[in-house]
Amino acid sequence: MLATASAPLDIRFGLDRRVALPGPFALVSGQRLAGLDIAYETYGTLAADGGNAILVCHALTGDQHVASVHPRTGKPGWWARLVGPGQPIDPARHFVICANVLGGCGGSSGPGSIDPATGARYAMAFPVITIRDMVNAQAALLDHLGVGVLQAVVGGSMGGMQALDWAVAHPARVRSVVAIATAARHSAQNIAFHEVGRQAIMADPMWLGGNYPERQPPAAGLAVARMAAHITYLSEEGLTEKFGRRLQDREALGFGFDAEFQVESYLRHQGLAFVERFDANSYLYITRAMDYFDLAAPHDGVLAKAFAGTRSRFALVSFTSDWLYPTAESRRIVRALNAACAAVSFVELESPFGHDAFLLEAPEMNRVVDGFLRAGA
Amino acid sequence: MTLRPDLAAIAEAVPAGARVLDIGCGDGALLSYLRDTKNVDARGIDVSAANVAGAVARGLSVVQGDADADLPDYPDQAFDMAILSDTLQAMRRPGAVLDQLVRIAGRAVVSFPNFGHWRVRGSLLFGGHMPVTPSLPVSWHETSNIHFCTVDDFRDLVAERGLHVKSAAFLSGGTRRGARLANLLAEQAVFVLAR
Numbered sequence: 001m002l003a004t005a006s007a008p009l010d011i012r013f014g015l016d017r018r019v020a021l022p023g024p025f026a027l028v029s030g031q032r033l034a035g036l037d038i039a040y041e042t043y044g045t046l047a048a049d050g051g052n053a054i055l056v057c058h059a060l061t062g063d064q065h066v067a068s069v070h071p072r073t074g075k076p077g078w079w080a081r082l083v084g085p086g087q088p089i090d091p092a093r094h095f096v097i098c099a100n101v102l103g104g105c106g107g108s109s110g111p112g113s114i115d116p117a118t119g120a121r122y123a124m125a126f127p128v129i130t131i132r133d134m135v136n137a138q139a140a141l142l143d144h145l146g147v148g149v150l151q152a153v154v155g156g157s158m159g160g161m162q163a164l165d166w167a168v169a170h171p172a173r174v175r176s177v178v179a180i181a182t183a184a185r186h187s188a189q190n191i192a193f194h195e196v197g198r199q200a201i202m203a204d205p206m207w208l209g210g211n212y213p214e215r216q217p218p219a220a221g222l223a224v225a226r227m228a229a230h231i232t233y234l235s236e237e238g239l240t241e242k243f244g245r246r247l248q249d250r251e252a253l254g255f256g257f258d259a260e261f262q263v264e265s266y267l268r269h270q271g272l273a274f275v276e277r278f279d280a281n282s283y284l285y286i287t288r289a290m291d292y293f294d295l296a297a298p299h300d301g302v303l304a305k306a307f308a309g310t311r312s313r314f315a316l317v318s319f320t321s322d323w324l325y326p327t328a329e330s331r332r333i334v335r336a337l338n339a340a341c342a343a344v345s346f347v348e349l350e351s352p353f354g355h356d357a358f359l360l361e362a363p364e365m366n367r368v369v370d371g372f373l374r375a376g377a
Numbered sequence: 378m379t380l381r382p383d384l385a386a387i388a389e390a391v392p393a394g395a396r397v398l399d400i401g402c403g404d405g406a407l408l409s410y411l412r413d414t415k416n417v418d419a420r421g422i423d424v425s426a427a428n429v430a431g432a433v434a435r436g437l438s439v440v441q442g443d444a445d446a447d448l449p450d451y452p453d454q455a456f457d458m459a460i461l462s463d464t465l466q467a468m469r470r471p472g473a474v475l476d477q478l479v480r481i482a483g484r485a486v487v488s489f490p491n492f493g494h495w496r497v498r499g500s501l502l503f504g505g506h507m508p509v510t511p512s513l514p515v516s517w518h519e520t521s522n523i524h525f526c527t528v529d530d531f532r533d534l535v536a537e538r539g540l541h542v543k544s545a546a547f548l549s550g551g552t553r554r555g556a557r558l559a560n561l562l563a564e565q566a567v568f569v570l571a572r
Contacts, residue, residue, distance in 0.1 A: 375436025
């Protein structure tokens with residue numbers, strides 16, 4: 001196909017892109033990666049002045065397919081409710097970028113990548129990475145794409161952590177930050193749940209110290225990790241409403257250990273489906289990165305200092321039934337931003353769906369994000 | 378765009394280009410007016426999620442929160458003007474809120490319904506019931522207004538807190554009126570305060 005003059009073909013832009021950026025890429029741990037592979041997608045057209053770029057950051061088990069059909073699962077983009085035609089982030093107006101995080105298993109450098117030093121997969125020899133490393137990898141991608149300053153960086157959950165960290169790590173490159181259902185640090189409870197997941201993976205004999213063959217992953221351990229995590233994404237209210245104590249395909253208790261309750265059956269399904277699309281070692285590395293996240297730590301625990309002098313605008317959204325990253329964590333960020341005299345908006349929205357609310361139909365969230373982005377355009 | 382008369386009286390007190398925090402900003406009607414006509418740096422706080430969503434959708438920086446709890450988070454003199462419109466009477470600790478206003482801003486603009494208005498007095502005197510008037514439309518058990526005061530009460534509180542009245546405006550029936558007998562004749566009062 002010939003490129004037209006108005007829309008020259010540029011292999012950097014479009015769906016399902018990959019780039020190998022030259023290293024060395026320095027990590028927070030002090031280690032270095034020889035090079036940086038990033039799998040990403042872009043939507044829309046970068047304005048001549050570069051002013052319409054929006055980076056969308058994905059959550060723990062998300063990927064770069066924010067608004068396109070997932071090539072493996074065939075499911076629609078994970079945030080098509082927010083990103084897409086007629087949505088607050090609209091490729092007709094915005095140049096949207098979404099990249100698989102460093103450490104991920106969607107094509108970016110991670111424990112499943114080949115270690116150039118050995119010619120074999122890194123597995124647990126991959127260096128431990130942080131949210132800051134993920135953000136710096138995204139910054140390197142933006143350099144490659146020719147994007148200087150972002151109109152906005154937008155994310156929920158771990159994506160929100162990246163969005164907040166963008167404003168701290170690269171303040172001059174972010175005009176607006178949208179951080180949804182997130183926190184500026186991982187709490188003891190957050191770390192505790194992640195540790196359950198990691199131990200489930202490591203306790204699976206198939207894990208083999210991380211050196212499992214690609215086709216024989218520690219599926220049972222990863223599924224249990226997902227089951228435990230999935231509970232934290234829902235709310236008691238939501239679980240009760242959806243399942244109650246109802247039984248699965250039976251009239252009476254079976255006095256056994258099959259998935260007799262609907263909620264058991266549901267969780268088992270979630271665990272098994274997850275194994276199909278996610279790598280166990282990536283799960284270890286990314287949960288670790290989240291546990292290490294604490295924006296205030298380098299500033300004597302004073303979060304406001306992390307944001308001192310920021311010129312970015314911020315919008316934070318929390319959900320009433322989210323107990324993973326509860327409203328109190330968002331308020332803590334808001335307080336710090338107020339103390340830093342930053343332009344900040346914050347709203348706690350009603351939802352019975354727990355942490356997952358940010359991925360579901362949330363018209364009020366869309367309204368807030370839309371108004372916030374338009375005002376900063 | 379026309380502002381409610383009490384909001385217009387507040388807007389008059391705000392200089393162009395000021396850094397403004399509107400506490401109890403509702404859906405941001407006053408703030409967006411100030412932003413569009415006076416080019417102020419507009420920030421707001423409101424307790425209602427629906428109001429905040431509306432204000433953010435207007436492009437304002439508004440935080441869901443509550444003046445009683447959240448004002449201490451702001452640094453000293455972060456703003457030129459702190460606005461508390463029709464909200465003081467809903468505060469748990471109105472005196473402490475006034476202190477916060479003049480701590481975070483050089484000037485505070487405070488508007489409130491005057492409980493000394495003759496209609497209120499008449500309602501109590503002749504009806505024997507808590508007043509329900511055009512400016513106080515909600516009955517006593519449903520109102521969020523827990524700390525009503527009169528114009529003279531407010532002046533006393535201002536003096537007790539060591540603050541100064543820079544100017545005052547009074548309204549009744551939606552129009553401005555003089556300061557004379559304001560405690561009896563004004564339905565609403567708008568005070569500009571400083572430390």
